Amino acid sequence: MPCALWTAWVLGIVISLSKEGAPHQASSLSCDPAGVCDGRSRSLSSIPSGLTAAVKSLDLSNNRIAYVGSSDLRKCVNLRALRLGANSIHTVEEDSFSSLGSLEHLDLSYNHLSNLSSSWFKSLSTLKFLNLLGNPYKTLGEAPLFSHLPNLRILKIGNNDTFPEIQAKDFQGLTFLQELEIGASHLQRYAPKSLRSIQNISHLILHMRRPALLPKIFVDLLSSLEYLELRNTDFSTFNFSDVSINEHCTVMKKFTFRKAEITDASFTEIVKLLNYVSGALEVEFDDCTLNGRGDLSTSALDTIKSLGNVETLTVRRLHIPQFFLFYDLRSIYSLTGAVKRITIENSKVFLVPCSLSQHLKSLEYLDLSENLMSEEYLKNSACEHAWPFLHTLILRQNHLKSLEKTGEVLVTLKNLTNLDISKNNFDSMPETCQWPEKMKYLNLSSTRIHSLTHCLPQTLEVLDISNNNLNSFSLSLPQLKELYISRNKLKTLPDASFLPMLSVLRISRNTINTFSKEQLDSFQKLKTLEAGGNNFICSCSRGLCATTSTDCGT
Template identity: 80%
Template sequence: MPPALWTVWVLGSVISLPKEGASDQASSLSCDPTGVCDGRSRSLNSIPSGLTAAVKSLDLSSNEITYVSNSDLRRCVNLRTLRLGANEIHTVEEDSFFSLRSLEYLDLSYNRLSYFSSSWFRSLSALKFLNLLGNLYKTLGERSLFSHLPNLRILKVGNSNSFTEIQEKDFAGLTLLEKLEINVPNLQAYAPKSLKSIQNISHLILHLKQPVLLLEIFVDILSSLEHLELRDTDLNTFHFSEVSINETNTSIKKFTFRNVQITDESFPEVVKLFNYVSGGLEVEFDDCTHDGVGDFRTLTLETIKHLGDVETLTIRKLHIPQFFLFHDLSNIYSLTGKVKRITIENSKVFLVPCLLSQHLKSLEYLDLSENLMSEETLKNSACEHAWPLLKTLVLRQNRLKSLEKTGEILLTLKNLTNLDISKNNFHSMPETCQWPGKMKYLNLSSTRIQSLTRCIPQTLEILDISNNDLDSFSLILPKLKELYISRNKLKTLPDASFLPVLLVMRISRNIINTFSKEQLDSFQKLKTLEAGGNSFICSCDFLSFTQGLEKHGSGLFFIL
């Protein structure tokens, strides 16, 4: 039997044999010729017998496996990925993973393991990913589990109930991690320097209910961490102690607060963290709750000279229970002068006060998607001298209704080049409009427009009018390089003479029946045409033509 057929036979038949004593409900694994075996959700109560060196990836997650013996995986010497998550495993024999010297990915999460042995990982020097979340352990053991894992890059530990202590030896031996996730909502003890031994951490995710020990952790990671993410934390009582931090050589570049609670009193305390970061900083609030009215006392804020070096601020799904009592935040306007990028999505924003817009002197990018902005409030926000350096404005899915008024309001933005006003309900388009003179990109997709007029600015290089009710395109746009007009009702390609420098056109999902080689050749600079999902008539001439368009003689790439 040829070697390739032998491999397939081993994977397809030997692996499928149930282990002696295994449940009759156990189904055979699904394995492909490359050695990838899928045994997810098969009601297995033990690891199948007969596994060989041909297996390179084994997924046994979401079963009922309770025990891993030192013989189950002994022959899997080429195994690189092992997924055992979401089982009922309570015991792993000491040498169960001894032969897995090529293993790079190990998932033991959400089982019933009450302790871990360092001997399990002793031979796993190639391991890059290890997930130990959601088991029953109280600590990570008496000895360092990870000292023999020099290549580990992603580590996940902890659980939501019993894990309460981080010990100094827990992360000994680790010097470089791309991601470290610690689920310790009930943290009661943190030994100083426990995280300091890790010389470089790209991203640390901490699940903490209360921030009692947050500053102790912050001290240890300040010089080694790039991105700190807090999840599910109640910061209502957080108080920053300045004397606890003496570190000046910092590497943090990003803070993320995900599902955290904050008050008017604790917000200034959180902001103080940013002052201990050198260099450009990104701050993100995702699905957070502000339990207050934005009454940030000037006396309190006097201790904060600025927002550190915050250059990027992202806020998504901000919940404000007392939304209609919220202040205008005028007492923190002076802190915003260095911010270059702001995103506030799905947070019921209906107005950016003129004075705040004028203070945002460095702002280059503003995204207010999925909010409540209308022409009336936008006029106040984009007042004279507002956002003087703004280049990109995203107002996707707001309450704009008039293209004419929108363009006129934005004339104050002298440097605006990119405008996204998609998913607003414009319906009709006036004959003419005024726009900022430097406009190069305009997104009018999903705005229910039915026809195009000279309202579209002549300066555009990129135009997106996808997903509308257009049945024709007859605009002259001498500088347009990219046209996105998919999901409309066009019956033919646009006239090439109207678009002399067009490089990219995506015209999929219209009702085009056919087009000729001559039509296509008339687009002299076109490099990419995507036209799939149309109602092409399959004539012999058209079929022959399209088959020859895999790569057009002029360099055109055609996607049908």
């Protein structure tokens, strides 16, 4: 055979063998000594062969597996976690999981399962987590699917396209769930008492685009559910008519609307729904859109009288398309008297009207982070008799510019003890300031200040001035117990004589080279010191470590 032909033949054989070996390389698992095997995103078309009892955790998610056979996992008798999500599985043999008696975590989400079988779970009495979301089934099977799972605590079912019905038998056998997630964006039928068969649910996440069936579901859950979360719900046409409820005491504690669409009219209907909860309630609106102008019906609100037992109200990232036409919400002021905690974050708030502040007579905690508050409008909000019981005010990342004006405006808040005005641009600190007389906690982190003055209140017990441009600390604060001054330019520890009560000092990421044992001992009440991230030069003669490093132990 000529030399050139021989060379070509050998190269062809090598290339052919490398191509044949490629699938084998892609299908290999990465397993550690503890039996945790990682096979994610490896273009697998089937469950790898050769799995043994040594495998404790198997992750085969994000592959192209289409079939789970009865023998594929037979030897994995010690398997505790099996993740098969985001594959193309359309068939699971009846006894595919029969040998997995120790399994606690099973993920079959986002596959192509059009039918579910209760026989899959007959041997899985130890199962705690089951995820069946995102498969194209229409029902949860003919027989009760979860009756063999007494230890199940987290269950995720349904899909956003082809799951139209919840049947009376669907949850039989389940008595307690920590979390239940139901994808039912196009739910059309709900059999009464279907969810009531579960005696206790800590957290229900319900994806429901149209809320027509919400009243029926809500009534069934009042005596068993602690936390209801609705996602991607359009309340444009929601109408909550009076319903008959036998329970005098409900266990619901929290209600979240996430990515919901709300109108002026439906807001009133939502308040009606909240009035059926008997105990103290936390209500949260997260990433919601208000398609209205705040023009609420006075006659409808007159029938409500209050926000029910809502004590905590949280609003994050509220979008109001017609904000330029928005009303002042005067019609709901009278409903707010019992609310104790309010968070309105990243929602373009620039003013809380004085009259609303005066109606918030029970308010103890107010968080207006990431908004547009300035000293001028804050003065109107913190008017005389506003927020009489407020003890915590958070104005992080707003448009405040003057410490002197901010302190002066807040003097009206006689019970204010905690103030967070971090991430505002103050730059400089005046020599003197006025503050509420009970101030104990002040957060001035990330405010670009470069020096400290007697503007700081002498009553402080906790001060956070981290992430600024400070190169020294020589201020007397006789009651200060905690000082957070990391990420500045300090070259030495503060003088202990200025801080006789200090018990916590966090001074990491400064430019400190060294400090002596005597300096450290001078803080007589110090219990916690964090000083990492400094360029220490350590020396035994100073009673510290004997090496040069970025951190020194004491």
